[in-house]
Amino acid sequence: MTRRTALHDRHVAAGAMMVPFGGWDMPLHYGSQIEEHHAVRRRAGIFDVSHMTVVDVDGADPGAYLARLLANDTGRLVPGRALYSCMLNADGGVVDDLIVYRRAAGAPTPWRVVVNAATREKDLAWMQAAIRGDEARLRVREDLVMVALQGPAARALAAPLLPPGLRAAALALPPFHAAEEGGIFVGSTGYTGEDGWEALLPAAAGPRFWDAAVAAGFAPSGLGARDTLRLEAGMNLYGQDMDEGTSPLVSGLAWTVAWEPAGRDFTGRAALERERAAGPAARLVGLVLADRGVMRRGQKVHTAAGAGEITSGGFSPTMNRSIALARVPTGAAGECQVDIRGALKPARIVKPPFVRNGRVLVD
């Protein structure tokens, strides 16, 4: 039974091509995913991301719970700050990636966690099973709409849509912070590599907010553009670039693991320390295809250091060529070849991101 977000009829009315995703009926595009991609890089796009799983956390000691649950260190967050983290299993494999917000003093719960849509049931069971005693209580939010407002013009176009009391605080947010007032929560986070916000608001207010944003100049943008934007931004997609069988160390996510303080024991730490000490066997890199064609997930990559595999591949509208993320032997660098439908095509290993804030970063 596919679920629908509160904005579903807006997508249908706008002529969206609807597809099932993670158990939800979502807009793939509204005519052209490539035009939507360009609109986000050049101006502003709005995405319905209400399918994501929002879990508010309170209880007797939710900070201790999260410090143990997550590989990144929530202990370094002051109220109003957020961080990106992986949640690991005991073998150091990634259960999911997520964003955790330490909410402002006086907020209904001290913490908010946003996990992926496709991993919802698994994540909730995992998070619930990890609770000891009364340290934490999980409140899954089913009553909210979440929209991503992304692009160089996003803040300026979205600010007038917010209540006056929240407007100034939202405009002043540095990256990875959040502000909330009157039931509206704004985080300076995103999955596109552009400036912008992700906003959570009561579902009943969602459709009117969507209409106002579109009227203000936001281009409705779907999952197709979301994927090409995040790939250009070098951002991982759970289930493709990492999964329960891969650790952050082989997934380009070593930077999200907080080893300090050394005394913080988090789930998966011991296994990760062993892997780090032995030297990870692989690493996640970016690839740029030299000529025409499109690299696809699962294709083999041949490097001087051995063979690897593409984890996410596709077309970069900004660069007008194919880019990919690939897991290759640790020593692989420079030129390589990708097996595309039986033919070896030249490609170059680069350090992601490929594009940020509208600019191509890889030469």
Next chain:
Amino acid sequence: MSNVPDELKYTPEHEWVRVEGDGTVTVGITDHAQHALGELVFVELPDVDRVLKSGESCAVVESVKAASDVYAPLAGTVTAVNGALGTEPNLVNGNPFGDGWLFRMRPADGAPAGLLDAAAYRQLLDKA
């Protein structure tokens, strides 16, 4: 419901064929095919003067989603290719039976035979 012009011929691999006044045929992919593929980003076309056997893989259409081979609907020689697709591959999506044509060929054996008419192609789509 995809568009299936009555005056064209079709293959089960979702190519269309139009017989031109000079005896050459124009070949493209159908509305059904472009819709299934999604937005095209690259089109690889055969060289002019290439000799093709019927059913031979001769072109590739590459979309954001997938790559798909295009097969020669009949035996013959390539006489022209649609150069506009080098910079505007999405012409195939927007106008698959017009500006989105892929290539032209001179049939080796006169008028094309063994192709589906519009009614038969529509039936094939209905069964899918």
